[in-house]
Amino acid sequence: MPSPSLRRVTGAAAMTAACALAFLPGAANAAVEPETTDLRVLTINDFHGRIEANGDEVGAAVLAGAVAQFKAENPNTIFASAGDNIGASTFTSFIQDDNPTIDALVAAGLDVSAVGNHEFDQGFADLRDRVIPRYGSGEWAAGVDFALGANVYAKGTTEPALKEYVIREVDGVRVGFIGTVTSDTATLVSPAGISELDFGSQLEAANRVAAEIADETDVVVLLTHSGAATEDCAAIAGEQSEYGELIREASPEIDAIVSGHTHQLYSCDIADRPVISAHQYGTTLGSLEISVDAATHELVSIAGSTVDLATQELDENGEEIDVPQFPADPEVQAIVDAATEEADVLGQEVVGTISADILRGGNPPGDDRGVESTMGNLVADIYLWSTSPEYANYGGEPADIAVMNPGGLRDDLLYGEDGTVTYEEVAAVQPFGNTLTTTTLTGAQLEQLLEEQWQPGNERPKLHLGISDGFAYEYIEDAPAGEHVVSMTFQGEPIAAEDEFLVTTNSFVSAGGDGFTAFLEGTGTSDTGLIDLSATVDYFAAHEVVDPAPLGRAAEYVAEPTPTPTATPTATPEPTETPTASPEPTATATPEPTSEPSTPPTQKPEDEHLAPTGTDVTWALAAAAAGLVAAGALLVARRRRERA
Template sequence: MKRGIGGCAALAAASALLFVPQAASAATADETTDIQVIGINDFHGRIEANPGNGVAGAASLVGAVRQFESENPNTLFVSAGDNIGASTFTSFIQQDEPTMESLALGGLDVGVVGNHEFDQGYADLTDRVQPFYQQFSAEEGYGQDLTLGANVYMAGTQDPALSEYAIREVDGVRVGFIGTITADTRTLVSPAGISEIEFGDQVEAANRVAAEIADQVDVTVLLTHSGAEVSGDDAATCDEIANEQTEFGALVRDASPEIDAILSGHTHQAYPCTIQDRPILQTGSYGANMSLLDIAVDTATKELVSVNASLVPLVDEEAEELLFPAAEDIQAVVDAAVAFAAVQGNEPVGQISADILRGGEVPGDDRGVESPMNNLVADVYLWSTTEYAKYGGEPADLALMNAGGLRDDLLYASSEVGEGDGVVTYAEAAAVQPFANTLTTSELTGADIEQILEEQWQPGEDRPKLQLGISEGFTYEYIDEAEPGEHVQSMTLNGEALDPAATYTVTTNSFVSAGGDGFTGFNNGPARDSGLIDLETTVDYFAAHDVVDPAPLGRAAVYEEAEPTPDPTPSEEPTPAPSEEPTAAPSEEPTAAPSEEPTAAPSEEPTAAPSEDPTAAPSAGPTEAPLAPTGGDVTWGLGFGAAALMAAGIVLAARTRSRKA
């Protein structure tokens, strides 16, 4: 399909083009045929305009294409995949038919299949999606040309499962488009839905087809639903992309020289680069930008003269304004879809047992506290990446959910539409998570998880704490009033302490895994898109559970320091009670004079043996006054007593020396 567009006027209207020249023009304007290729990627059914969030909407997107077309008829409109899937409720509720209609009526010429085009399986793509597109064009094979896939084969063969390329002739110049898709698609959608097909190497497929069509085309553009992991328009970013050790990095380096430009997608990054003299672009996502290739071909020889590449913004996010007017016919399609969704939104999807609320005295006012809603959504995320039949990746260990991603509560009481108490409708489920984020899984260490939990505390910000919802089986203890990096005191998974060095699979949404809300710890490991959209998985979670209860609180618990071990309680009688009688009755008179060395160790025997005869024998008879001794008796008595005392002293001295020795 051919269109006319004018680049110069539209660029001025956009007011911000990032041109990255590939080569200086070697011919004058009169000697060249000038062609424009306008590209999008990862539109994901964002048909309603939301300029404050960088979404132009289908009507403004087509309006921009037509404005370019009005200046230069030699224009082609192409897509690098994921036009549908992971869509907002307005498109999702009609299986993305409003999105496909908007793009087809808007003149989409060629596209590559994205992983989300396989959300409902290969058969759905070939039996529903391709025929739906086809009804908007009389050109044979139009539906297949919007879902190219050169590296998609029938299982066990090298037989193409999809069209590999499409050729469009513009003012005598033949432009060939090759489509490839990330081989990771096999893990991004339900295995049951793609059992008939396989995904091969992109480089091999792209180069094989480029060689095959070389003599049929003058210019070759590769549309790949695969992309770099970084955004930016500076030389450092482009160097990083050129050296990326990824599937896309290999494609950038090893793609055949016959491929003149690469328009990419899948990773939702924005970069206008030139690598190995070849433009490499991605627009971001959701219609925030368009990619633009300005191609000059020698009119006489049909040799490529130059390719200039840029990104064209469609939205002024700061002013919250659209930069291009809406196409009226496309706006009519969008308005009809909005009206239909309003009715279908009243359809029931599940049952709850009680109110399920966000945090705060007024639910939703406080994102810094644990809430039943936040924990429930984390439970949904974990279920979606473990038990869900549509999930094709490795089972996750735990899931985290940001409070800012929750925009409504689920109330038990019936709403005014009369669905009944406890009934959850499509519209109510969609209002909780209105952003249509995809679920991602990341391989993170226990230390990474601790970092993410620490990042809940954001002092100096308008919201100094952003509490994460956490899934069942994971718990942690924290101290609010702590130094940065010291809030988290413990973490356990299914009763076992998290190992800081071990690796765990963590599920969250695409906003958080990209570092949104300041959770940069997710950047420590690359996020893998599960191919699942949050609203769809939530609806299916309700279908799988008869009644859904509010998730309990307490998974995040305030740390309570253990009570110190008390000292032994002293007994009421710390010292032995004295015996009622003295241990030994004191002698009526001291046996001997106190020792001159009181510090000596007590002897095992009494300090001094009692004299063999008492100093004075007690009287044996009745008390009578003794007779006065004669002088001779006294003298002999004194002498005998002195001798006895001297003998006792000698014995004591000998014993003392013996003990000291």
């Protein structure tokens, strides 16, 4: 298959020739035939089981209605996903293993999908044996097009574990779709569930498959479950990450890149091709508009854009509300309604009360996993409580510290009208059903764990752990690798490298998930068998009111200001028994006293209280003065000898 630039030149030449022929005799009939075949590829990413409408999340039914309307406008339309269709879902889908989401997307006309990291949440066996067949109405072979993963290999081999690509023919045009998933997947899901898999380079896999299918396709689209950490196209083009390398160095055979994973919204042109990401949760559709020469099947043009599925309008009270821009599809709405009814009974059970909003990090909450949050610290507190004698269901050794990864927190708890919290709301915070584990870590390993929060080069360069009450540390944000943590304390006492602590976390993190490999170096790891969601529900039942956990357990280090030096005052010598020496003589020596005073003493005024003075007194005073002068001279000589 020719490169995009060559295909566009060829296509432009064909159009020029067609225009010229239109002016030639007998060319009228040829001009009736269309010059190009126009196709559209609609895309979603990171749907995460948001089948019910919620604000700008229009739900599966409106999403299906939008796809149907676009297909009505142009039947040459393909509906594709860049992964994470399921996992980290809302309660209605989560409580039913995301089966309603799969059914709704199939009914909405989804044609092809890359696999996302969340498709592996319940392990590869679940993906292979349940999820993929569900997409194919029970047939594995029919469902493989919905879990493309060209860089997913059988452990220790280069043998693909999933289907790598699919080719769809529309009105004679062959469109190839290659699927890849972030190579970080190995750290984003429970390692135990993917022990038989390796996740390789996306770039290598995408370019390898593009070369293989070049002669079989007219257009190639890469569906990558990987994305940028920003929505700024200039920054994306220069991003130093696996994704940045992928979008810059992908083969010229790849005509467009559809992205996901980071939940961003962008439509860029990078390396002479469109690169798009359609936000998250069914708020937006991505769109690729493709024109192919009808005669030669050469690519004439391809452009990317995004389409909002809801817009903000004012209601009758002047309040802004989100209004869907497309009608709901009745078939998909029926699937959603049935799923909602099934989840309602258990979901609406009140499990506890909160005193105020409990939120994830960022603004809006959940937007920034790199900062401390009240939700992260609270869940760490719940973990610690769950592995203590206070919890009747735990019979193990009491833990000292607990930590919670921010990626495991998928929703907030809002106070609402009265602070009541339902099962559904609690489940939305931790939807993965992990078990709690305990591991013994040394102080040095604890420090390593904290250092692993900084992950430069990854799509999320920092993952701030929630930590339990009693554990605290100071850190420097901008520091070299391994030098962020300044100090750590437990119950107010400094932690030494050789100190040992029993640390609780979830099974995902304890297996090295999210890159927190320090747990793999710990000792005595034990799976308690406690499900995080069940333990959380029991925590709420045991506490009349649950407060947001305080911030400040992790504090940014502030160096003590260097004091400004001041002049040192001259010390006043302490008095001694020895009289202070007289000043050293100057060039003019003090004359020795003579037997007769050189001038007569001055007569002082008489005072009736003093004895009368006379010559004898005058001479006595003169003698005393002479003695003092002599003593001073002796002291000066002595000081000189001491200095010598």
